[in-house]
Amino acid sequence: RKEVEQDPGPFNVPEGATVAFNCTYSNSASQSFFWYRQDCRKEPKLLMSVYSSGNEDGRFTAQLNRASQYISLLIRDSKLSDSATYLCVVNRGATNKLIFGTGTLLAVQP
Amino acid sequence: EAGVAQSPRYKIIEKRQSVAFWCNPISGHATLYWYQQILGQGPKLLIQFQNNGVVDDSQLPKDRFSAERLKGVDSTLKIQPAKLEDSAVYLCASSPVRRQSSYEQYFGPGTRLTVT
Numbered sequence: 001r002k003e004v005e006q007d008p009g010p011f012n013v014p015e016g017a018t019v020a021f022n023c024t025y026s027n028s029a030s031q032s033f034f035w036y037r038q039d040c041r042k043e044p045k046l047l048m049s050v051y052s053s054g055n056e057d058g059r060f061t062a063q064l065n066r067a068s069q070y071i072s073l074l075i076r077d078s079k080l081s082d083s084a085t086y087l088c089v090v091n092r093g094a095t096n097k098l099i100f101g102t103g104t105l106l107a108v109q110p
Numbered sequence: 111e112a113g114v115a116q117s118p119r120y121k122i123i124e125k126r127q128s129v130a131f132w133c134n135p136i137s138g139h140a141t142l143y144w145y146q147q148i149l150g151q152g153p154k155l156l157i158q159f160q161n162n163g164v165v166d167d168s169q170l171p172k173d174r175f176s177a178e179r180l181k182g183v184d185s186t187l188k189i190q191p192a193k194l195e196d197s198a199v200y201l202c203a204s205s206p207v208r209r210q211s212s213y214e215q216y217f218g219p220g221t222r223l224t225v226t
Contacts, residue, residue, distance in 0.1 A: 008150070043201060043217035044153065087152050095165050096141065096205060098215060100152030 003027055006088050006101035014109050017078045021104045023071040023088030030099075032091035033064055035073050038103065039084045047073075047086070078108045112136065114218030116202050122224045128190040131221045135183070135204030141165075143215060144177055144187050145201040153201055159185065160207065192225045199223070 006023045013019050025033075033050040048055065050062040050071055061074040071088055088101040115134040123129050135142050141160050145153035156175065158165040161182040170177070174193070179185040189196055199222050203215040 004152075043219055045217070046214045089152075095158065096215070097155060097158065097166055098153075100154070102150065102152050 001026060002101070003099050004088055004090050004101040006104050008102055008104060010105040010107050012107045012109060013078055015078055015080060017108075018074065018076045019078055019106065020075075021073045021086055021088075021106075023073075023101055025069050025071070025088075025090045025099075027090070027092065027099075028069065029093065030069075030090040031093050033071050034089040034091070034098075035060075035062060035071075036087040036089050036100070037084050038087055044087055044100075075106075078106075080108050080110060082106060083108045114202055114204055114216055116200075116218040116221055118221055119219065120222045120224075122226065123192055125194055125225050126191040128188065129192055129223065130186050130188045131200050131202075131223075133185045133187070133202030133218060135185075135202070136216055138206065139204035139216070140182070140207045141205045142179055142185050143203040143205075144185070145203065145217075147199045147201055147220070149198070156187070189223075192223075194225050197223055197225045 004025050035047040036044040037047040038044040048057050050064045052064050054063045059076045063072045085103040085105050087103045090099045117132050143158050144156045147153040156170045157167040157177045159179045162179050177187045199220040201220045202218045205215045
């Protein structure tokens with residue numbers, strides 16, 4: 001079983017739609033959680049950190065449920081420019097080692 | 111601020127040949143990481159340096175892969191000899207050392223390796 005699991009998609013949604021991605025992690029000692037975005041043939045870039053209280057950045061909302069070891073990302077009012085792969089990432093601890101999921105591909109259609 | 115630099119951007123070699131990749135991290139970043147990203151998968155950490163010391167190389171195939179960061183700045187990753195399954199994008203990342211336990215990693219553009 002992979003340490004970080006995501007639905008690979010693709011998720012094909014129309015512009016303006018709301019879309020949600022889910023992710024589960026298996027190591028209960030994981031300390032920090034992130035969503036990274038990776039455009040086609042580009043490097044990953046940090047989208048947002050994920051906090052237990054939930055956090056929002058514009059159209060993006062991230063949630064963490066430590067008891068269920070579950071992380072989510074909600075994108076409201078999807079734009080064409082949101083088309084990318086969204087990587088769920090877990091930080092194991094003191095060495096800042098990041099464990100990446102396989103990514104979820106989002107394609108926003110006009 | 112200049113980002114993480116990597117070269118070459120693309121490399122095609124035959125199996126059993128050798129190849130080397132170079133990375134220059136963001137100035138002042140003490141921690142440097144090499145990742146392997148196979149098509150359709152997320153990046154997998156190969157090795158992590160802090161300054162010129164190795165922090166984690168548990169997933170580095172040491173029979174064929176080696177990496178060094180001699181002066182605590184730039185780094186090279188070598189594969190010798192290459193296998194078909196080494197075809198992937200090799201990403202270098204760097205991060206500063208801060209008091210909090212986690213901090214953003216900044217990735218370079220990667221080197222796309224094709225082994226034929």
